[in-house]
Amino acid sequence: MxxxxxxxxxxxxxxxxxxxxxxxxxxxxxxxxxxxxxxxxxxxxxxxxxxSSKEDIFITGFHQFFAGYDEMISNAIKKQDHPSEQLKVLIHVSLEAIFEEQKDFIGILMDFWAEGIRSKDNSMEDAIHLKEMYQNYRMMIRQIIDRGIAQGVFRPIDSMAFASFLLAAIDGLMLQWVMEPELFDMKQIAESLCDGMLNGIRN
Amino acid sequence: MxxxxxxxxxxxxxxxxxxxxxxxxxxxxxxxxxxxxxxxxxxxxxxxxxxSSKEDIFITGFHQFFAGYDEMISNAIKKQDHPSEQLKVLIHVSLEAIFEEQKDFIGILMDFWAEGIRSKDNSMEDAIHLKEMYQNYRMMIRQIIDRGIAQGVFRPIDSMAFASFLLAAIDGLMLQWVMEPELFDMKQIAESLCDGMLNGIRN
Amino acid sequence: MxxxxxxxxxxxxxxxxxxxxxxxxxxxxxxxxxxxxxxxxxxxxxxxxxxSSKEDIFITGFHQFFAGYDEMISNAIKKQDHPSEQLKVLIHVSLEAIFEEQKDFIGILMDFWAEGIRSKDNSMEDAIHLKEMYQNYRMMIRQIIDRGIAQGVFRPIDSMAFASFLLAAIDGLMLQWVMEPELFDMKQIAESLCDGMLNGIRN
Amino acid sequence: MxxxxxxxxxxxxxxxxxxxxxxxxxxxxxxxxxxxxxxxxxxxxxxxxxxSSKEDIFITGFHQFFAGYDEMISNAIKKQDHPSEQLKVLIHVSLEAIFEEQKDFIGILMDFWAEGIRSKDNSMEDAIHLKEMYQNYRMMIRQIIDRGIAQGVFRPIDSMAFASFLLAAIDGLMLQWVMEPELFDMKQIAESLCDGMLNGIRN
DNA sequence: GATGAATGAGCCTTCATTCAT
DNA sequence: CATGAATGAAGGCTCATTCAT
Missing domain, CATH: 1.10.10.60 (Homeodomain-like)
Structure with missing residues (x-):
């Protein structure tokens, strides 16, 4: 202080x-x-x-970057009450917000990704925990789904598998967007993904 | 000669x-x-x-790697006649074959990916063409879909969007698999993806 | 003031x-x-x-350290009157006092030594004057011997050579003590050195 | 080969x-x-x-330097049969040979010494073993003395203490020589040291 | 053609010294 | 006076590339 x-x-x-x-x-x-x-x-x-070192910068940056990302999504979800809305918000924020608010930093996401994956065979493994980050993200999705199932708004699907697929779709779309931003209208893509996902599980 | x-x-x-x-x-x-x-x-x-250089090795390797990948999928598709089967085969081969036949090389896929993305701001851009590779892949999918629509086996969906989503799902699932291989049974995941995708578009 | x-x-x-x-x-x-x-x-x-600099600290410390050393020995000698006693005191103080009163600083003696020697090929030569310090020390010994010879208590030996040998023995014993303190009982060593030296020159 | x-x-x-x-x-x-x-x-x-590193050079150099020194002395001793002659030769070679044959490298002896002492608080301790080198040297002297005592040519003195004193004298004289080469005629100094030492122990 | 010894540009990191507050 | 944040020169080491054999 x-x-x-x-x-x-x-x-x-x-x-x-x-x-x-x-x-x-x-x-x-x-x-x-x-x-x-x-x-x-x-x-x-x-x-x-x-x-203390270049690696220190990288790791600190890595965590800050994803912490910011997480917080953004968590906050957005908390503002919603209905599971369907929460899922929509999660998808939209994941795909859109980052491009709007941190457009400059999108390249780094890919870099952190690559390094995070690479860190499996690295001294950095203990500091990076990309795996845990994915688990957290997956959990966030699962809880929304499970609550939706409990409330009867979603069909009783395998929430874990669903979370993985949703996560996969989000990451995969990002990947394509990075390569050809002009080809994708993120807002529309997000909308389509929402529709598809919700249609598939809505009761 | x-x-x-x-x-x-x-x-x-x-x-x-x-x-x-x-x-x-x-x-x-x-x-x-x-x-x-x-x-x-x-x-x-x-x-x-x-x-001529380390970069030359990288680029040549990059192309050879993806060419092999492409060929594998193309060949598998050619053996099928029905669009549904072709789609199934594409998904299975994309997700499974690489792990079975080139399990040792999975790490490199991520690396090539990362480098490919990074190459946007790189001198390598002209040599890498990750974008084109994705286009090719997308086209392969589109053609299957379009033929399916023409044959009346698929609903008249936006084949381009569908291809992007499928591509996204495949890439995203791979990404998760790399991080936690033990968490995913690829065969089963591939089956689920097939089901979901085909259900969504079957007429 | x-x-x-x-x-x-x-x-x-x-x-x-x-x-x-x-x-x-x-x-x-x-x-x-x-x-x-x-x-x-x-x-x-x-x-x-x-x-003004690290070197300044070193040089000032160097001089203070040896000045203290010199003073300690000079004072001890002044308290004695008989040349034999003076020689004994010189040996004992040189070898023992430093370990008792400045035990913590013994490491530094070796360091100053090394740097002092090294300074011959150094910009520090003008500031260090290790040579002069040795000369002073040698002189102290010579004067004791010469007085002893004059008084007839010592044989008419080459006082300069004797001083050099005594100096050599003291330095050499210190060197060995630093390496293996547990091997040497300084008090006893000092006693032996006194005996040997005095026996050799006593009339 | x-x-x-x-x-x-x-x-x-x-x-x-x-x-x-x-x-x-x-x-x-x-x-x-x-x-x-x-x-x-x-x-x-x-x-x-x-x-592999600067330290590697230093350590290798250190060992080579002292190995050469040891060998020179060992060889000289082996050529003699009588303990008195062996002791003479040891003193002469220790003090003279190094100056004649490796005059250029005398500065480094002091440096190695300093570093060797310093290495006590160092990661190099395991590689330097200055202590062991001294032990070896001391042993060489002891064996000569002990054999001399056994043969009745030397008085039954404490050979360990004698060795330490002789070692001390040799090192100390070297130290002074480094500082003022012009002041010392090594040949003569060595002769005096021989006389003094042998007189003190001859039967 | 094949080789590996030689190279030096370039990197990360340290630390004595300066200077604005 | 006292301070410690800021600095950049300098050093140890790496490694892609070259080239004599």
Whole structure:
């Protein structure tokens, strides 16, 4: 709470934002410390006042990125009451919000993905936990479905399998969007996905 | 056609296979030229007799990998006549065959994906064409659907959108499988996907 | 004489003590300015209010260390009157006192030694004068011997050579003690050295 | 025995010699890899083909240096039969030979010494074993003495203590010689040391 | 053709020193 | 005066590529 700490935290965040920016543009393994320093308008050495290594920046960025993502979706869901609406919101936010609010950072999502997958054979495995992140996401979906089933608005489907398919569809669509943004109208795609999914499970 | 050339081509392929093997195990950016050389049981310098650079190996490997993938699917489809069967086969082969026949190479798929996406901001863009590969894949699906519609076995849906969704589901499921292979029984997942997709479009 | 100046000098000394402490523990080239600052419970920048550089600290510490050493021995000798006793005291103090009174600082002696020797090919040569320190020490011994010879208590030996040998023995024994303190009982060693030396020159 | 190995070993030795040369001139911690490379007339990276790190060079050099020293002394002793002669030879070789045959490398002895002592608080302790080297040296002396006592040529003194004193004298004299080479005539000093030591123990 | 020894550009990281507060 | 955040020069090390044999 003392001003020093606030300043340091703020600056650390600033550097992190700069790093995410650069990661997004050049890819993680192509990003040099000097790039981050320049992006943050600081000296190369200053980065090490706030992060212990390049990997530290990556991991911190990774978590911040997904924490923000999670929070965005959680918040959106909490505002809804009805399971159908919650599912709609989840799909829409997952696919749309990120492009609107963090359009610049979409490249990095793919990078984090790749690195996260790669981290299985890595020293980073303990720090990355992409698996757990997916589990959380899957759980979020399952709970919506299960509540919907309990309330009788959804048919008694295998909520786990459904969650996996929905997750797969969202990720897969993102992947295609990244490659050809001009080909996809995300809003419409999201709408279609909602329709398809809800039609399939509505009672 | 002279034997020398055949030999050269054969050796180039051998190196490529070795490279793919190593890429698969260590990730592309963690693979050193010496690793490839050792895997191919040749000298480090010899690689440069067949490839101009590490990037050349990557790009050639990239294309060979996806060409093989494409061919596998194309061949499987050709053996079928009925659009429903073709769709089934496409899904099964896409999800299963790769794991069965190239189980060792699954890691590399993710890597190529990541690099392919990354190549958008890269000098490699002209050489990678991940976009075109996706287009081809999408087209394969569209043609099946369109023929099915023409034959009256499928409802007159938006075949392009359908292809995108199917592609998305396949990619997304793969992604999840890579992270938690033990969680997914691919055969069953593929079956479910077939059912869901075909039910949605069958006339 | 104004209090400010006294304060400054006192603080400078405080920092120097802290520096010697750290030098002793970590070795000189492994000691960072931040270590000294922390040991002195001051800010890193504050050191530069009292010393112009790390080298300045080293040199000042070097001189203070040996000045203290010299003073200790000189004082001990002055309390004695008889040359034999003076020689005994010199040997005992040289070998024992430092371990008893400055046990913590024994590591640093070796470090200063090494740096002092190294300084021959160094920019520090002008500041270190290890050679002169040895000369002083040798002189101290010579004067005792010469007085002893004059008084007829010692045989008319080559006092310079004797001083060198005694110095050599003291340094060499220290060196061995540093490596294996548990192997040597300094008090006993000192006693033996006294006996041997005095026997050799006593009239 | 195959030529490759011979060449590699020869080159490794060449680099080591160059490194020792530079160590000797600039001190170990002031020696940069580029200095060694230039001294060996090779590229910076080439060093790493033969040594894994700067520390590796230091440790290898350290051992080679002392191994050479040991061998020189052992060989000289073996040529003598009588304990008195062996002791004489040991003293002379220890003090003289190194200056004559490796005059250029005398600076490095001090450096290795300093580093060896410092290594007590170091990760290098396991690799350096300065303590063991001293033990070996001490043992060499003890065996000569013990044999002399057994043969009745030496008085029944404490051979361990004697060895320590002799060692101390040798090291201490070296130390002074390094600082003021012009002040000492090593041959004469060695002669005096022989006389003193032998007189003290001869039966 | 095949090889692996040699290379040096380029990277991450450290740390003595500076300077605005 | 005191401070510690900021700095950038410098160093150890890696590795894709070259080239003499």
């Amino acid at each position: 003392c001003p020093k700490i606030v300043d340091r935290e703020a600056k650390k965040l600033e550097i992190l934002q700069a790093a995410l920016q650069v990661f997004s543009q050049k890819g993680i393994s192509n990003t040099k410390m000097i790039d981050i320093a320049r992006a943050a308008s600081i000296g190369k050495g200053t980065i090490y006042e706030y992060f | 002279c034997p020398k050339i055949v030999d050269r081509e054969a050796k180039k392929l051998e190196i490529l296979q070795a490279a793919l093997q190593v890429f698969s195990q260590k990730g592309i950016s963690n693979t050193k030229m010496i690793d490839i050389a050792r895997a191919a049981s040749i000298g480090k310098g010899t690689i440069y007799e067949y490839f | 104004c209090p400010k100046i006294v304060d400054r000098e006192a603080k400078k000394l405080e920092i120097l003590q802290a520096a010697l402490q750290v030098f002793s523990q970590k070795g000189i080239s492994n000691t960072k300015m931040i270590d000294i600052a922390r040991a002195a419970s001051i800010g890193k920048g504050t050191i530069y209010e009292y010393f | 195959c030529p490759k190995i011979v060449d590699r070993e020869a080159k490794k030795l060449e680099i080591l010699q160059a490194a020792l040369q530079v160590f000797s001139q600039k001190g170990i911690s002031n020696t940069k890899m580029i200095d060694i490379a230039r001294a060996a007339s090779i590229g910076k990276g080439t060093i790493y083909e033969y040594f």
